[in-house]
Amino acid sequence: MTPRTTKLTTPLKESDLKTLHTGDMILLSGEVYTARDAGHERMVRLIHEGRKPPFDPKGAVIYYVGPTPPHPGMPVGSCGPTTSSRMDAYLDVVLSTGIKATVGKGCRSPEAYDAMRKHGAVYLAAIGGAGALLSGHVTGAEVVAWEDLGTEALRRLTIKDFPVIVAYDLAGNDIFGEGRRKWARR
Amino acid sequence: MREVNVQDITDAVREMAIDVNLHLSEGLVDDLAKALEREESPLGREIIERIIDNARAARDKQLPACQDTGTAVVMAEIGQDVHLVGGDLTEAINEGVERGYKEGRLRMSIVGDPIRRVNTNTNAPAVVHTFIVPGEGVKISFMAKGSGCENMSRLKMLNPADGEEGILRFIEEAVIEADGRACPPMTLGVGLGGDLEQAALLAKRALFRAPLGAPNPAGHVADLERKILARVNATGVGPMGMGGRVTALAVHVEVAPVHISSLPLALNVDCHAHRHRSVEL
Numbered sequence: 001m002t003p004r005t006t007k008l009t010t011p012l013k014e015s016d017l018k019t020l021h022t023g024d025m026i027l028l029s030g031e032v033y034t035a036r037d038a039g040h041e042r043m044v045r046l047i048h049e050g051r052k053p054p055f056d057p058k059g060a061v062i063y064y065v066g067p068t069p070p071h072p073g074m075p076v077g078s079c080g081p082t083t084s085s086r087m088d089a090y091l092d093v094v095l096s097t098g099i100k101a102t103v104g105k106g107c108r109s110p111e112a113y114d115a116m117r118k119h120g121a122v123y124l125a126a127i128g129g130a131g132a133l134l135s136g137h138v139t140g141a142e143v144v145a146w147e148d149l150g151t152e153a154l155r156r157l158t159i160k161d162f163p164v165i166v167a168y169d170l171a172g173n174d175i176f177g178e179g180r181r182k183w184a185r186r
Numbered sequence: 187m188r189e190v191n192v193q194d195i196t197d198a199v200r201e202m203a204i205d206v207n208l209h210l211s212e213g214l215v216d217d218l219a220k221a222l223e224r225e226e227s228p229l230g231r232e233i234i235e236r237i238i239d240n241a242r243a244a245r246d247k248q249l250p251a252c253q254d255t256g257t258a259v260v261m262a263e264i265g266q267d268v269h270l271v272g273g274d275l276t277e278a279i280n281e282g283v284e285r286g287y288k289e290g291r292l293r294m295s296i297v298g299d300p301i302r303r304v305n306t307n308t309n310a311p312a313v314v315h316t317f318i319v320p321g322e323g324v325k326i327s328f329m330a331k332g333s334g335c336e337n338m339s340r341l342k343m344l345n346p347a348d349g350e351e352g353i354l355r356f357i358e359e360a361v362i363e364a365d366g367r368a369c370p371p372m373t374l375g376v377g378l379g380g381d382l383e384q385a386a387l388l389a390k391r392a393l394f395r396a397p398l399g400a401p402n403p404a405g406h407v408a409d410l411e412r413k414i415l416a417r418v419n420a421t422g423v424g425p426m427g428m429g430g431r432v433t434a435l436a437v438h439v440e441v442a443p444v445h446i447s448s449l450p451l452a453l454n455v456d457c458h459a460h461r462h463r464s465v466e467l
Binding site for chain 2: 071
């Protein structure tokens, strides 16, 4: 038995998000922007200064990842998700720009879930530690900004059928809390 | 007195850094396959299948299994009848890390200072622990330690009165809080006894035990390992924290003598990409 699987293309529309339920498998195509700790610090500083992120945020997807260097002729090396909760402190500001989804791994803080409900955004979980497998779903990569950050630079990744699991949907269902309670032995 | 050239240590570290990141051990993949048989959650099974597929993809594409190619942790056991020649031991280890991470196209994940946070762009320096042991052997152990799980590690100075239940509860709570962030199915290294830093070091050394899941030779410690594993796998955290029966693959506990008033407990969490190896020179 495999989870319900649907295909989705970025930029994400509100009508797309409404169809998503926690636990669904999504094959995501289009473009995502990479940012993790240092990139978020810079992005949020820009927004606080009244400027925009260096890409069109409307319906955009942020992927929390710092890839390994590519082999010659490949866009990226290994590129699985990093822990999302380290970016929770920035999430309310990030989502205020119109970004509609973040991709990462692991549970998030109550404040992060509040921010998602406030801005009508979802959280998608990629499989942590599956970087070599996920690399096969990335067809292009270019540095958009902050090249000095190395692996933490802001990159635009072009992806094809990149597998993610809906971890927090618009109705406020959280896969981590619900999954653990369902399978706990008391 | 036997002479060992530190250049050989550089070469060994370089080779292990690349190997552990690109080739997850067959034993680990077997343990994941056994975990798949035990897992009852459909989503949990799907996740474990993809983790196993990923190990194959890493070998086929010669890519790191995980993009977090880790902090390089090196345990160097040096026989007291050995004379190391050809340079500084720590520099030799770090040169091996620099070469391995560059030539293996691994990720540079180390900043030179925790406050200024500028990347060293070499993945050096390694975290190095040296042990002087009897004889004339040299054993170098290497671990690529991911930070997602390292960040979920913790230490507490328990009271002796907290006893076994206190130990079990502390670890259970840590695993629930870690959740998917530590990339379960996890391996847990536990250090019990000694003092603050010895407990932490025992926990890290416990992660180096091979093969995975081998019990501590002391029966009462092995008994505690089984109880911790059962407790952790009853939490429901499951693969990647999304619910299931398999939260940990193995628990290794190491113990040390301790003061009459202390019970230090360190938990070092490792992710499902449990990457380490050792060589004897």
